[in-house]
Amino acid sequence: GIGPMKGQFPATLSHGLRTPLPSILGFLELFERRTLGPLNDVQTQAISVVARNARTLSRILNNLLYLQEVRSGDLRRxxxxxxxxxxxxxxxxxxxxxxxxxxxxxxxxxxxxxxxxxxxxxxxxxxxxxxxxxxxxxxxxxxxxxxxxxxxxxxxxxxxxxxxxxxxxxxxxxxxxxxxxxxxxxxxxxxxxxxxxxxxxxxxxxxxxxxxxxxxxxxxxxxxxxxx
Structure with missing residues (x-):
């Protein structure tokens, strides 16, 4: 019924949203460090823009999910x-x-x-x-x-x-x-x-x-x- 779904949805959503980002950020870091090979100036600039926006997205997502936790009253004193x-x-x-x-x-x-x-x-x-x-x-x-x-x-x-x-x-x-x-x-x-x-x-x-x-x-x- 709806009752169980209400409790499960935030946890499922949280997992689904968090899972892709570490691999995206990880590969971008490999590009930035030239681990995957050399980059020309245009590619370097493009990777820098993508990485900056991916990190911004990660911060927004973490804040959104944390706000959900705080609203649930889950404090560990x-x-x-x-x-x-x-x-x-x-x-x-x-x-x-x-x-x-x-x-x-x-x-x-x-x-x-x-x-x-x-x-x-x-x-x-x-x-x-x-x-x-x-x-x-x-x-x-x-x-x-x-x-x-x-x-x-x-x-x-x-x-x-x-x-x-x-x-x-x-x-x-x-x-x-x-x-x-x-x-x-x-x-x-x-x-x-x-x-x-x-x-x-x-x-x-x-x-x-x-x-x-x-x-x-x-x-x-x-x-x-x-x-x-």
């Missing part, structure tokens, strides 16, 4: 060091920020261990930092701040980017929402990152908010309450 998560992500994003001509800085208090879902927390923090870098022009700055308080942990991601119009500031946390076509066009993605942030944070009993203005950057604030 354990001890998480927010300090270590953010420090690892900052190291991971330094190269991308440098390539984009953006200064990435941090002020991280050595927060006490937080009881939460480590995968979800990392995905949410990654989405916030990625979003800030993506919408900050060359020469701009992105800062990550972690404040440790007895009853809660606060994470702020600040940028000097393009900013968000007031009428869009509630909608940006909806899946697939883009501020507008003109703004979104240079930035590949499906508008899932901030939806993941909202669902993960709220699943932990927390809140996410944004303070922004067009041309004046944005500050995203995540408040995660500690378990009583």
């Amino acid at each position: 354990t001890e998480v060091s927010l300090h270590d998560v953010l420090r690892g992500l900052l190291a991971e994003f330094q190269h991308a920020a440098g390539d984009a001509g953006i200064t990435l800085s941090a002020s991280l208090q050595p927060a006490a261990v937080y009881h939460g879902d480590p995968v979800g927390i990392e995905q949410a923090m990654r989405a916030l930092i990625d979003n800030a870098i993506k919408f900050t022009p060359r020469g701009g700055k992105v800062g990550v701040i972690l404040v440790d308080e007895p009853s809660r942990a606060i994470v702020r991601v600040q940028d000097t980017g393009v900013g968000i119009p007031p009428e869009s500031q509630e909608k940006i946390f909806l899946p697939f929402y883009q501020v507008d076509d003109t703004l979104a066009r240079p930035y590949p993605g499906a508008g899932l990152g901030l939806a993941i942030v909202k669902h993960v944070v709220e699943a932990h009993g927390g809140q996410v908010s944004v303070r922004s203005a067009p041309g004046r950057g944005s500050t995203f604030t995540v408040v995660l309450p500690r378990s009583p």
